[in-house]
Amino acid sequence: MSAAGRAAPHPSGAPGSTPVPWEPLFHEKSRLYWPIRPLAEAFAGCAGWPPVEDYNRALGEGFPVRFAEQKPRPRRRGRRGPVDPSALYDARIHVEGCVPTRPRNWHDFLNMLVWGAFPRAKAELHARQHRAIAARLHPGAEALPPARTRELDGLALLDEGGLLLLYNNAGEAPLLGDASDLERCAGEVRDAVQRGEAAALVFGHALYESLLQRGPTVYAMVQPIPCDGPLPAAPAALVALADARLGDVLRSPDSFARPERSPRLPLDERVLCK
Structure with missing residues (x-):
């Protein structure tokens, strides 16, 4: 969920969707x-x-x-305040x-x-x-601006539908960071993941939600993240590395400001998992 807006493929409880009951596993x-x-x-x-x-x-x-x-928010009546x-x-x-x-x-x-x-x-x-x-x-404004900036669009897409693609920049897969259309080179992504030179980590919680039910193919916004040297083998270390490196990327004011240029990949474990 984000104040910048919701971008979930099928948020639970949204109109037109079927709420998914609790599933412990x-x-x-x-x-x-x-x-x-x-x-x-x-x-x-x-x-x-x-x-x-x-x-x-x-x-x-x-x-x-x-x-x-x-x-639940109370229903507002009459004039809105600031x-x-x-x-x-x-x-x-x-x-x-x-x-x-x-x-x-x-x-x-x-x-x-x-x-x-x-x-x-x-x-x-x-x-x-x-x-x-x-x-x-603006001070005294009674509503948020009606449209988001491209930066807010990009940040919301990352929050809801982001996929982190870590890769060993010194290995055989350095082009993953330069691919403008990763969907066309999904085979390269799969091969790099299988070799252990790349790792795909779902970040967006709406992507995780889409896995609860089988439905149309969902596409993730991919953030390639180069790493200097081999990726750690332990899952916990890999997640910690992704967390730290994405934090570094987010501190750059220009990152995610042009989401239309971000590559996309289908949420397909045959491509993204070993």
Whole structure:
């Protein structure tokens, strides 16, 4: 979920979609769940939806943000007052360290799991969204600007539908970072992943949500990330590397400002998994 907008392929509970009931072993449906699997397994014993406060217990003491149940918004009547910048979604995360979360909601539950795997990158992403939104909000404004900037579009697409493609820049797959259309070289991506010279990690929580149900092919926005030297073999080390490197990319003000130029790949474990 993002204040910059929702871009989920089929958010649970959205019009035209069928809400997916709680499945404690959902992470066994696809190998693409592997980056969030360790934290997901903490909920494998739940017979029904765990309460939001259990998210914080699973993340442990000292985690950089906490998750708080988001109450339904009251219906507004009459004239709107000025927008309170501190009450916006990204502001609450960046300033308060609080992630508003809908209970019994796959989209928000998976967002929490992504936070657990990529805390540094998620914090940097929401800090940047907060700054970008605050810069456009004039004092006394009663509504946010009607259209997002291309930067906010790019950041929202990363948050919801981003796929990280780490690769050994010194190996046989350096062209992965220069490919303008990775879909055409999906075979090269698959071969590099099989050789261990590249690794694909799903980052966008809407992508994880799309794996809950079989449906049309979903395409991910790919962020190639070069690494100097061989990639670590241990999954936890690979996730930590991806988290740190994506945080570095997000600190560059020009990154994700032209999302139309970002390559795309189908969410296909035959291509993206060993």
